[in-house]
Amino acid sequence: MSFFKTFKNDTWVKPYIKQYKGLLSLAIFLGFCTSFCAAALMFTSGYSIDKAATQPVNIFLIYVPILLTRAFGIGRPVFKYAERLRSHNWVLKITSELRTRLYRTLENDASFFNEKHRSGDIMGLLSEDINHLQDLYLVTVFPTVVAYLLSLFGSIAIGVFSPIFGLIIFLLILVEIFVVPVFSVLIESARREKQKSIKANLYSELTDNILGVDDWVISGRYDDFKNLSQKNLKELESLQSKSKKFRRNRDFVLQIVFAVIAVCFLIFTNIKFTNYQAQANFVAAIVLAIFPLSDAIIPVSQGFEEWPEYKSSINRLNSLKTEKVELPEQVDFDTKEFKDIELKNVNFTYNGTSSVIIENFSQKINRGQKVALLGPSGIGKTTILQLILGDLVANDGSVKVNGIDVSKLQNHRTEIFSVLNQNPFLFNTTILNNVRLGNENKSNSDVIEALDRVGLKDLIESLPDKYDTIVGENGERFSGGEQERIALARILLQDAPIVLLDEPSIGLDPITENKLLDTIFKVLKEKTIIWVTHHLQGVNYADHVIFMDDRKIEMQGSPKELYNSNEHFKDLYNMDIGI
Amino acid sequence: MIDKRLLRLPGTKKLLLMLAGLTFLQAFVILFQGKYLAEALVNSWKMKPLDTIYMPMALFFLAFVARHLFNLLNSRIVDNYAANTSEEIRSELLDKIYDTGSEIILRNGSGNLVTSSLDGIDLIENYFKLIFTKILNMSIIPPILLIYIYMQSISSGITLTIIVPLVILFMIILGLAAQSKADEQYEQYTIISNHFLDSLRGLPTLKMLGLSKKYENNIHVVSDEYRRRTINTLRIAILSTFALDWLTTLGIAILAVFLGLALINGTMPLFPALVTLILAPEYFLPLRDFSSDYHATLDGKNALGSIFETLAIPDNKTKDTLSNFSWDENSHLEIKNVEFKYEEDAISSSLDIKELKLSGYKKIAVIGKSGSGKTTLIRYLGGFLGSNTNANVVINDQQLDNLNVQSWRDQLAFLPQSPYLFSGSIKDNIKFYNPLASDDQVNLAAKQAGLDIFIDSLSEGYETIIGEGGRGISGGQQQRIMLARAFLAKDRHVLIFDEPTAHLDIETEYNLKAPMEELFKDHLVIFATHRLHWLKNMDYVIVMDNGKIVEQGTPDDLQKSQGPYMNLIENMRGDQL
Numbered sequence A: 001m002s003f004f005k006t007f008k009n010d011t012w013v014k015p016y017i018k019q020y021k022g023l024l025s026l027a028i029f030l031g032f033c034t035s036f037c038a039a040a041l042m043f044t045s046g047y048s049i050d051k052a053a054t055q056p057v058n059i060f061l062i063y064v065p066i067l068l069t070r071a072f073g074i075g076r077p078v079f080k081y082a083e084r085l086r087s088h089n090w091v092l093k094i095t096s097e098l099r100t101r102l103y104r105t106l107e108n109d110a111s112f113f114n115e116k117h118r119s120g121d122i123m124g125l126l127s128e129d130i131n132h133l134q135d136l137y138l139v140t141v142f143p144t145v146v147a148y149l150l151s152l153f154g155s156i157a158i159g160v161f162s163p164i165f166g167l168i169i170f171l172l173i174l175v176e177i178f179v180v181p182v183f184s185v186l187i188e189s190a191r192r193e194k195q196k197s198i199k200a201n202l203y204s205e206l207t208d209n210i211l212g213v214d215d216w217v218i219s220g221r222y223d224d225f226k227n228l229s230q231k232n233l234k235e236l237e238s239l240q241s242k243s244k245k246f247r248r249n250r251d252f253v254l255q256i257v258f259a260v261i262a263v264c265f266l267i268f269t270n271i272k273f274t275n276y277q278a279q280a281n282f283v284a285a286i287v288l289a290i291f292p293l294s295d296a297i298i299p300v301s302q303g304f305e306e307w308p309e310y311k312s313s314i315n316r317l318n319s320l321k322t323e324k325v326e327l328p329e330q331v332d333f334d335t336k337e338f339k340d341i342e343l344k345n346v347n348f349t350y351n352g353t354s355s356v357i358i359e360n361f362s363q364k365i366n367r368g369q370k371v372a373l374l375g376p377s378g379i380g381k382t383t384i385l386q387l388i389l390g391d392l393v394a395n396d397g398s399v400k401v402n403g404i405d406v407s408k409l410q411n412h413r414t415e416i417f418s419v420l421n422q423n424p425f426l427f428n429t430t431i432l433n434n435v436r437l438g439n440e441n442k443s444n445s446d447v448i449e450a451l452d453r454v455g456l457k458d459l460i461e462s463l464p465d466k467y468d469t470i471v472g473e474n475g476e477r478f479s480g481g482e483q484e485r486i487a488l489a490r491i492l493l494q495d496a497p498i499v500l501l502d503e504p505s506i507g508l509d510p511i512t513e514n515k516l517l518d519t520i521f522k523v524l525k526e527k528t529i530i531w532v533t534h535h536l537q538g539v540n541y542a543d544h545v546i547f548m549d550d551r552k553i554e555m556q557g558s559p560k561e562l563y564n565s566n567e568h569f570k571d572l573y574n575m576d577i578g579i
Numbered sequence B: 001m002i003d004k005r006l007l008r009l010p011g012t013k014k015l016l017l018m019l020a021g022l023t024f025l026q027a028f029v030i031l032f033q034g035k036y037l038a039e040a041l042v043n044s045w046k047m048k049p050l051d052t053i054y055m056p057m058a059l060f061f062l063a064f065v066a067r068h069l070f071n072l073l074n075s076r077i078v079d080n081y082a083a084n085t086s087e088e089i090r091s092e093l094l095d096k097i098y099d100t101g102s103e104i105i106l107r108n109g110s111g112n113l114v115t116s117s118l119d120g121i122d123l124i125e126n127y128f129k130l131i132f133t134k135i136l137n138m139s140i141i142p143p144i145l146l147i148y149i150y151m152q153s154i155s156s157g158i159t160l161t162i163i164v165p166l167v168i169l170f171m172i173i174l175g176l177a178a179q180s181k182a183d184e185q186y187e188q189y190t191i192i193s194n195h196f197l198d199s200l201r202g203l204p205t206l207k208m209l210g211l212s213k214k215y216e217n218n219i220h221v222v223s224d225e226y227r228r229r230t231i232n233t234l235r236i237a238i239l240s241t242f243a244l245d246w247l248t249t250l251g252i253a254i255l256a257v258f259l260g261l262a263l264i265n266g267t268m269p270l271f272p273a274l275v276t277l278i279l280a281p282e283y284f285l286p287l288r289d290f291s292s293d294y295h296a297t298l299d300g301k302n303a304l305g306s307i308f309e310t311l312a313i314p315d316n317k318t319k320d321t322l323s324n325f326s327w328d329e330n331s332h333l334e335i336k337n338v339e340f341k342y343e344e345d346a347i348s349s350s351l352d353i354k355e356l357k358l359s360g361y362k363k364i365a366v367i368g369k370s371g372s373g374k375t376t377l378i379r380y381l382g383g384f385l386g387s388n389t390n391a392n393v394v395i396n397d398q399q400l401d402n403l404n405v406q407s408w409r410d411q412l413a414f415l416p417q418s419p420y421l422f423s424g425s426i427k428d429n430i431k432f433y434n435p436l437a438s439d440d441q442v443n444l445a446a447k448q449a450g451l452d453i454f455i456d457s458l459s460e461g462y463e464t465i466i467g468e469g470g471r472g473i474s475g476g477q478q479q480r481i482m483l484a485r486a487f488l489a490k491d492r493h494v495l496i497f498d499e500p501t502a503h504l505d506i507e508t509e510y511n512l513k514a515p516m517e518e519l520f521k522d523h524l525v526i527f528a529t530h531r532l533h534w535l536k537n538m539d540y541v542i543v544m545d546n547g548k549i550v551e552q553g554t555p556d557d558l559q560k561s562q563g564p565y566m567n568l569i570e571n572m573r574g575d576q577l
Helices: A002-008 A014-019 A021-053 A058-108 A122-161 A163-211 A213-219 A221-228 A228-274 A282-297 A300-305 A306-316 A381-389 A406-416 A431-436 A444-453 A457-461 A480-494 A510-523 A557-566 A567-578 B012-045 B051-100 B101-110 B110-152 B154-208 B212-237 B241-264 B270-292 B294-311 B374-381 B426-430 B439-446 B452-457 B476-490 B506-520 B532-537 B555-561 B562-571
Strands: A340-349 A355-368 A370-375 A396-401 A417-420 A498-502 A527-534 A542-547 A550-559 B332-340 B351-359 B361-365 B392-395 B397-399 B412-415 B494-498 B524-528 B539-543 B548-553
Touching: A002 A306, A014 A021, A021 A058, A021 A122, A021 A282, A021 B241, A021 B270, A058 A122, A058 B154, A058 B212, A058 B241, A122 A282, A122 A300, A163 A213, A163 A228, A163 A282, A163 A300, A163 A306, A163 B051, A163 B110, A213 A221, A213 B051, A213 B212, A213 B412, A221 A228, A221 A370, A228 A282, A228 A300, A228 B012, A228 B051, A282 B270, A306 B110, A340 A381, A355 A381, A355 A396, A355 A527, A355 A550, A355 B012, A370 A381, A370 B506, A381 A406, A381 A417, A381 A498, A381 A527, A396 A406, A406 B051, A417 A480, A417 B154, A431 A444, A444 A457, A444 A480, A457 A542, A480 A510, A480 B051, A498 B524, A498 B562, A510 B562, A527 B294, A527 B539, A542 B270, A550 A557, A557 A567, A567 B506, A567 B532, B012 B051, B012 B110, B012 B270, B051 B110, B110 B270, B154 B241, B154 B270, B270 B294, B294 B374, B294 B452, B332 B374, B351 B374, B351 B524, B351 B548, B361 B374, B361 B532, B374 B494, B374 B524, B374 B539, B397 B412, B412 B476, B426 B439, B426 B476, B439 B506, B476 B506, B476 B562, B532 B562, B539 B562, B548 B555, B555 B562
Parallel strands: A370 A527, A370 A542, A417 A498, A498 A527, B361 B524, B361 B539, B412 B494, B494 B524
Antiparallel strands: A340 A355, A340 A396, A542 A550, B332 B351, B332 B392, B392 B397, B539 B548
16 A cells, blocks of 8 residues: 555654654643543533432532533643644654755755756755645644544443443444545545646646737637636546535535434433433433544544645655765865866766767866857756866766866865856845855955945945845845846855856846956956856957867867957857947 | 625625525524434433434434535535636636736736636635635524523523623734734744745755855754744734633533533523533534634635736727738838836836837837837837827828737737747647648748758657747747747738847857848838847837937948947947957
8 A cells, every 4th residue: 555655665754753752642642632621521511410400409519520611621722722832843843853854965965956857846846845744744643643542542431331332433433534534545546646737737828828928919819828728627627526525425424424423322321321310410421522522533534635745745755865975085175276177088978868968078277267168058068067066977087176086176165166157046135144155254344345346335335224135035136137246246255266157147138248247257357267158248258268069169269369260250259249 | 804806706695695594504403403412311311211212313313414414515505606706717817817918927927827826716715615604604503503592591591692702802802912923023934934945945056155064054943943933923823712712611611500500409400401501512613613714714815805906907908990901011100109107106107209100021120228118119019018008009091099909919920038838739839820820831931940950850840749938948949939930920920029039049049040031021020139230130220218219210320320329339249359
């Protein structure tokens, strides 16, 4: 069964339950007490009324049950309150650990970020998975365990008086808390899975409708526009209404079984508790006590229903690789001594694919050189940067800094390399914090100086919160050019001798682009730069240009040289500046 | 509590009537359920034999079943209503998107619209369910039960009557306290709760900065801080549930005591006491149900509110008064005094054109720095801006208010900065303007766009499915598909280009030039660009700044005048070799 398979090699759920079983038991115990008090409240009040109806001479005879009634009446909300706080606390505690672990796992697995063709927002998915695990505990595990404990407790209590009735009740409850829930998972799993996949299709269809609306309007195809998502919508709706129908009927059946249980109790008490009045006084108590329990028992099926969701989350988390990349012995490196980077006969193919990305690439870059790397998208320009950083390892050939293989310099990579890419990541915190990430030992005035050098001082000082302005999610508070400049300030603080630029100006308009490139090359004048770019704007800043075409170097040389000697380069250059 | 706009939805009033009827019946079966249960219990208490309780037991069982049957009917009706209404709302939303074009996207964000038309509508379904059923339950069931309880025992009736306003008062007081506390923490709270995702997405950056190991500790600290804050907020937020629970259970406990005393005094027989005790939890149940899903209800209410708001955006359709219109070499278009602002209260206009004349198969470039109004002009000419841009438009001697009419759009082929390809086959994407085109026509168009070699290299050829937004193929090929689309649309004689090569690398653009020049023939071309080499192919240039045309004329004339045109070009070129 998929249930056991999911948990067989699981390391994301079981170990935590074991580790925190003390607190978990406390939360479950409180949940049990909540339901117990609810039942006991009806029990004691039923008893006090029956007892009172015998008109005892002394009011103190019903004093104890009345006191208990009050106690349970207060106990229920108190336990419920405590239970909710405890269980949330427990779950959030585990969540902290899961998050830290997920982060650590991804941090160790460098290849995770480099693997191509990762579809969609994998980070979003993983962080959602952690939320699903929260639900697993709060929506399913806690209520289910409490319901099971209550059922067991109740059946045994009845069994003490009459083993046969105890067994009958046990079997009836088993239908409520096990048979129907499992049946519901079996029926609904496939349907849910189907709904999920239709919904994913609908997302893309509606996105087509919305993002492509201008095209639809121009084409005048109104009917097709409306019909695009109709088929899937209809199918989703029919599946959903089947699910709803199933759920309605299931809940109805659960209620009927519950009614049967109630009737059994009526019969049981009538047979077993009518021998003398003191015994008969318990009749209403016992029967009324079971009604509050339906609140605990009936929702079990609902909790089970979420299983497919949990399963896929648990499986995804468990499938994350945890092994660490083995590095050779690390050597020391003094960045002041940096002389050159040399790539020699490098070949590269992504694991498991046959398409060669880079073939026999060689290049030597000396300290202070500015090298521009051009070529159509998808040609492996970024791959070369990753090889230089040591994030990817060449199948053949070598990448060396001062004659030392980069894989031996990973302890020093942040002192040797800085990277500025097309969408620099800004954390949703202040500008100051974002820039200081480049070097946490720098003072505020150093950070401000760096921001001044990249030309942001005036802009930032015109903002109400100045350097403490929150940059917003993904830096949305600032324009693309400004985000690049913030990231550039970060690099200035980092002060590494080699800077890798990965199309930092793509998507900017030419005037902004000119200004940004001007700033970049001005503040990084002393650095060695390897610049991946998609066109020739600003190519005059480079002293060496390499054109790549389909894995190989198509032409290279200084831009002036190429302009004078190479017709194709001349054509491209003239086109780029519009002559 | 109920959004008034809800009542205007079709079928809502009928639904409410039906549900009210059902709830009314349900209240009575709940009453019977309690009554017969009490009868059975009283007989057992009197130690009567089993056969004396058969009848009340059977009636109890029937009432119980009937109660849940009504419940089932109730949910069925609401489910159907919710499904139909959601469908209706979704359809209206799509119409609205079609009528207002991408303006609605600017306003709401595309992701937002997709989510609200799928997930938002699910939330709304939930909302319908909760709101209709729960409010009716709360307003019908307790009063009926209360009347019956008064008939049985006046003092019990009074006890139960007093507790309800107390409950509501406590809930309001505590609810308000929790609200203000929650608001206080909310901003901080969302930042922290998004922190984890932020960190995961920023992990490559942290790694490059050598901070990723150190940051691990930070994840734990922040996560724990989040836990602390959540628990603190929760402590108050669930106080209102606590108060509700506490008052209702205590109410039952007090009731039991009163009943016990009355029984001891002999002023009341067992039956009415028992029936009151059984019905007391039922009396509180609707109130409890209502408050327990209150937050789910809020989500649905907000979702519905935002959809209603979107639906209330005025669409800018214009009546199509053009007759027998098509663009040819002798056609001409004259526009006078167009003014447009994206926001009503903006200080300066995004578009402010005094006069613009277009004619025949001219090639017209629109240039300007970013934010100069290029794109707005392009969108105006593409007929995307509506009645808020009414002006004096003359097209082939016919008068119009603006260009937002289908007869004009039928003449257009549009190439935006980032083309949007639909998930489907390459063939269907090429046939977008002419769904009925034959395979031969498609092949020819693909060849003209220089797409044939690429398509032949694919194992599925023309039937290759491309992902949403063209995922899986390069930017250059995407633009070629758009070109093939325009080649195929022989009956469309106006090309509108909005920086189609801005995101392409230089060699790809170089290779695209030939097919684009081919496409320009026999078309009126309106081409917004900041790639200057295109100017050589143009007959006429419009220079934009601050929403205004600051200079226009042939490229040669503009070059001679040394005005804004030359100034802009110098700035764009930057330093040269």
